Amino acid sequence: MTKNPFKILTIEHYPILQVASALAAMKTTHEIDPETLKEAINFIRNFADRYHHEKEEKVVFERTKKKKVDYSPIEAMEKEHEMTRGVVKQAAKALEEGKIEDAIVNLRNWANFIPNHIERENFVLFPGLDNIFNEEEKEEILREFERVDEELGSFKEMENLANKLFLEIVSKSGNAIVEARAIPKESRDDFILKLAHALPKNATLTVLYDEKSEELEKRLDSLEIEEIKKKGVYAFKIKRGEDKN
Ligand SMILES: [Fe+2]
Ligand SMILES: [Fe+2]
Incomplete structure (x- = not known):
């Protein structure tokens, strides 16, 4: 079975959207356990950011920049990654300071924003990139993805944690x-x-x-x-x- 790197990135968006769908419906009046909020922050940092963004930024985006193409859409995505990191940092800081409501608001902001970013990647960016890389390059990208899987985690882990968080948060909200x-x-x-x-x-x-x-x-x-x-x-x-x- 030949795999497509952009299909892999698209599928990695599903657990991210699952967690976002739980976080987006949180209200500051809900009694969400601080431990659960911490786990949500860890999920975003370890999987949405480190694991998934490593593949996007360090593998795909870097390779795109070496090609003679207009990579302004990529720069726009990188800026959004940076912005979301800032929001999650705010959530983590609020949580550390015991400001649960602020943590909820920041996580909800992240959750309200991320589907739009994902939508543009799935429907615009990835189909475009799929056309500019040839099969051999896609094979190389896949090999680098394997390296990320060895170093930073697995899709299964990401999915399991997303399922757990979804259940925990929605049980409360x-x-x-x-x-x-x-x-x-x-x-x-x-x-x-x-x-x-x-x-x-x-x-x-x-x-x-x-x-x-x-x-x-x-x-x-x-x-x-x-x-x-x-x-x-x-x-x-x-x-x-x-x-x-
Ligand atoms: Fe992204
Ligand atoms: Fe993405």
């Missing part, structure tokens, strides 16, 4: 909100289903979607769905009540 439009169409419904079934009992998942989909509704059959009014987007709530079956 009762809500999650997912910007599903950041996920490529072919994987979007599977991702929503995964989050819906990961919901603790009586929790709600708000889904920002592109248009009404009977197919998705059919697949969510065992869950309660309610359409909600949101400006400029098709949105609905999934509620995990007591299981029907």
